[in-house]
Amino acid sequence: MxxxxxxxxxxxxxxxxxxxxxxxxxxxxxxxxxxxxxxxxxxxxxxxxxxxxxxxxxxxxxxxxxxxxxxxxxxxxxxxxxxxxxxxxxxxxxxxxxxxxxxxxxxxxxxxxxxxxxxxxxxxxxxxxxxxxxxxxxxxxxxxxxxxxPPGLDLGAHRLRPGDRILVSGPLGDHGAAVVDARGELGLEHDIVSDCQPLADLVEALVSQVPVHALRDPTRGGLAAVLNEWAQASGLDLTVEEAAVPVRNAVRGLCELLGLDPLYLACEGRVVAAVPSAAADAALALLRRHPRGREAARIGEVNGAGGTVVLETPFGGRRLLDLPVGEPLPRIC
Amino acid sequence: MRYLDEFRDPAAARRLVAGIEAALARLKPARPLQIMEFCGGHTHTIFRYGLHQLLPESVEWVHGPGCPVCVLPRERIDLAIALAQRPQVILTSFGDALRVPGSETSLLQIRGQGADVRVVYSPLDALELARREPQRQVVFFAIGFETTAPATAFTVLQAAAEGIANFSVLCQHVTSPEAVRALLADPVLRLDGIVAPGHVSTVVGADAFAFIAEDYRIPVVVSGFEPLDLLQSLAMLLVQRLEGRCELENQYRRAVTGSGNRTALAAVERVFEAASGASWRGLGRIPGGSLRLRAEFARFDAERRFAIRASSAAEEVLPCGAVLKGRLRPERCPHFGTACRPETPLGALMVSSEGACAAWYRYRGRPA
CATH class of the missing domain: 3.30.1330.10 (PurM-like, N-terminal domain)
Incomplete structure (x- = not known):
């Protein structure tokens, strides 16, 4: 045609x-x-x-x-x-x-x-x-x-409990970085590819075998937005270990150049999961066995009352991981 | 990621912190040593990596005014807004300046109301836009220190060479050494060491900051922007004090030479001359602290082309100036975190990620 x-x-x-x-x-x-x-x-x-x-x-x-x-x-x-x-x-x-x-x-x-x-x-x-x-x-x-x-399945921030572990199914920020790069305004040369993929089979495998408490896909606002929404809705503090968060080198490089933070970049094929600590190893193994979750990682945990998200830097410093302000990258999805 | 990870190695950071602790133990300062990092890029690194939490209480970072967005005076934002509201004008700007509040509105808000405001990554992008849209007037809002002034200078030279008549510059370039001088003239500040800006020094050369040691007897180290750079620079400042030295040292040798980038400096010299006109938010007018286009390039001066001038600044009622001078810590400002927040900034220090208040805000509520 x-x-x-x-x-x-x-x-x-x-x-x-x-x-x-x-x-x-x-x-x-x-x-x-x-x-x-x-x-x-x-x-x-x-x-x-x-x-x-x-x-x-x-x-x-x-x-x-x-x-x-x-x-x-x-x-x-x-x-x-x-x-x-x-x-x-x-x-x-x-x-x-x-x-x-x-x-x-x-x-x-x-x-x-x-x-x-x-x-x-x-x-x-x-x-x-x-x-x-x-x-x-x-x-x-x-x-x-x-x-x-499935009847009776209940997922959401209201089910978060202190001690829950936070997992991601793969490296963060690939989609946001790929779209920015594809606009070609920066004249950079590398090979960042969007992670855009359907996650239904991965999630079905996970929720059928692990008592998952909450699941989200970190699209606009990235991981930071998801975790802040969880923290605010549950009233619990969340801690993320910065060094454990998977980010591809090319994405880190692009972020360094543009002053972006990969924790705020959109994904379109990743899931963030909160699972009870006793089930964390099984959940991680299950994700990693799945073709859409091979690079899954455990990145943090749910703590006591508070309602904020804290990032532990590799140096032992701690800082707040806030909600994104404004729109760094419009029309990303 | 090579060349970055090695400057972020936690084990090396712990060794440097141990060295800093040992030096402080020998120095036994009567009051906490006050070290000013002039540059907002350094402020950002300190907060992003939590460096201030790793150091003993006997050393304090004082956050300087080296954030080009933060020192943008309100009347200049108003001028950019007035230009952008003219139908024939496309106002181009670095993204950071869009959210900075003017007297009544911001560039971002007027864009929402229909003004043609576009974000560019380089003034050359603005020039390209002028070539593509010859029937429009493209104005580049030229902000920044010596790091961005050369790019503006090259762009003006290029526009002159091509005879591009629909491109002009709203110039708000400011210069760092003069700002440091103005700060140090303030008797309230009692600094024990200065971390001099690294990116600015790649252009002007480390030697441009030697006067800090020579004229004001304050040790000074030009520093890189990675966490290990800053820790090493702090250690170098403490060693100077231990050894009774007071001099300029260059920690950022992988990027900075003594005399700077001659090509860039020559372009700036060719296009601009020092001026005292543009005021700095919070610091006021600084003698020789800003750049304006030379008479030869006056036709690229947007203020002349459109015959507009900034109205005199309204009284600054916010305490941003005291914060910029390191006299008031951000969290002690009455507006901090209440009326003035990143999503509703009253002052520019809350806008840029390099602003001391935005950096403090992100770190607020630090868990023990």
């Missing part, structure tokens, strides 16, 4: 029908979409239904390790997963800027399909709007997801 998106593609007429059929219905290949109705009928297995939605505006649209389509699937899948749910169905709404190359749109749709297959989730409904040039930037995607969590 050659050419570019025009306002006619959003008119609801012939051009819209053709765009939907040739790009989305063909690529997503799902019987519910083939019906071409305004809704999808879904069947949920027994358990607690879980529902979420997320919008994606990343700039640039394509970056090393992913693109806005893969991100839009992984982001919503992961938001369901960290609630302990198995993601089952996704809906997706596209806002397209007039002039977007149809080849790019197809590439994004194909990437969404691959990510959905990887996550074991079906793309079953959607919507497309076109806005005049300048009213949006190329393509914005909103995805909503439905999943089912």
């Amino acid at each position: 050659n050419g570019r998106v025009t306002l006619a593609h959003g008119s609801g007429g012939l051009a819209t029908a053709r765009l939907v059929r040739e790009v989305f219905v063909e690529t997503f290949a799902d019987p519910e979409l083939d019906r071409l109705e305004d809704q999808a009928r879904i069947v949920l297995p027994e358990g607690q239904p879980v529902f979420t939605t997320d919008a994606f505006v990343v700039d640039p649209v394509f970056f090393p390790g992913g693109d806005i389509g893969r991100l839009a699937v992984c982001g919503t899948v992961n938001d369901l997963a960290v609630g302990g749910a198995r993601p089952l169905y996704l809906g997706c709404a596209f806002i397209l800027e007039e002039g977007l190359a149809l080849a790019d749109l197809r590439r994004i749709a194909e990437s969404m399909k691959r990510a959905a297959d990887e996550a074991g989730v079906r793309l079953v409904t959607g919507d497309t709007k076109v806005v005049p040039r300048g009213a949006a930037d190329r393509v914005f995607i909103t995805t909503s997801g439905v999943g089912v969590a």
Whole structure:
């Protein structure tokens, strides 16, 4: 399919029908979409239904390790997963800027399909709007997801207990660093790749075998934002050992150059877990056995009452790991 | 990561701290020794690595005014805002300056209201923007010490060579040695040693700070920015006191020479001349403490091009000046952590990560 998106593609007429059929219905290949109705009928297995939605505006649209389509699937899948749910169905709404190359749109749709297959989730409904040039930037995607969590599974900051260990499933900051680098404003040469990946299988393995207390994916605001939200919600102090936090050398280098802190950089394929200390070794081993968690690490623990996050520096100094202020890196997801 | 990890080695840090403790035990100071780190980059390192917690109470860091964002006077921010509000102007700035509060608003706030304010990493990016958008006026908000002034100078030279008519500079470059002189003239400060700025010295050369030892009889060490650099510099200052020496030493030899970067200095000299006009927030006007474009390059001066001038500064009611001079510790300021916080800064010291107040704030509530 050659050419570019025009306002006619959003008119609801012939051009819209053709765009939907040739790009989305063909690529997503799902019987519910083939019906071409305004809704999808879904069947949920027994358990607690879980529902979420997320919008994606990343700039640039394509970056090393992913693109806005893969991100839009992984982001919503992961938001369901960290609630302990198995993601089952996704809906997706596209806002397209007039002039977007149809080849790019197809590439994004194909990437969404691959990510959905990887996550074991079906793309079953959607919507497309076109806005005049300048009213949006190329393509914005909103995805909503439905999943089912095991009955009785209760995860969240309210379950944190003093002594819990804090684990991460891999190196931090790869996504944020990859997107900044892909903007090409800095003229740096290295090979940072986004960690953008669906985590449903990893999380399912973890929660089915370990009594996990809380799970989060450290997206905007990075690890610092997740831990601060946990500390504030639970009223407990959290301690992080800086030297134990995994960060790739290339990401550290980029952060040094730009004055960024990797603990505040976004991830799109990592999970932070709080587990009882007795289960910490088993949880870490399980994560490391999984292909998406090979570089998992234990980085800290939950302490007594307080509500702050403290970083222990390699020198034995301690400092507060605060909530990020302002927006160091806009449009990262 | 080579060249960084070796300057952050905890075992080596412990050895240096042990040496500092031994030196202090021999010095037996009657009151805590006050060591000023002039540069905000050093302040940041001290807090980021918790160096102040590793040292005995008989030595105190006094945080100096060497943070270009923190010393930006309110009336200059107001001027940048006034320029940015002109429809033909694209105001370009380093990211740090966007959140600094002016009299009524900030660059970040007016950007939200439609002003064309863009963040650049280099003045050359601003010049490139001027080439790409010839129908607009691109103004670069040139802030910083001797570290950023050469880049502005090269950019102005480039603009002159290419005859680019829609590029200009709102100049707020300030110079470090003059600021140190102004500080040391304050009789309230009783410093026992000064850690001189490392990045500035890569440009101006370590020798530019020799006057601290010669004229004011205070030991001075030019330091790098890694934790081991700072600990070693502190140890060198203490050894000077133990041996009864008072001189300039250069700890940052891997980057700093005695005479500095001649090419950069020549470009600055060619484009700028010393001035006393621009005031420093908290320190007031410093004789020869700022740079302005020479007459030959006056056509690149945004204040002239747009015929605007800063209104006289409103009375500074905040105690930021006392903090900048090391007279008031940030946590003793009545606004600290209450009205003045990183998300709602009243003063610029709470804005930049190199500002003493922002650094203190992040460290507040230090657990035992």
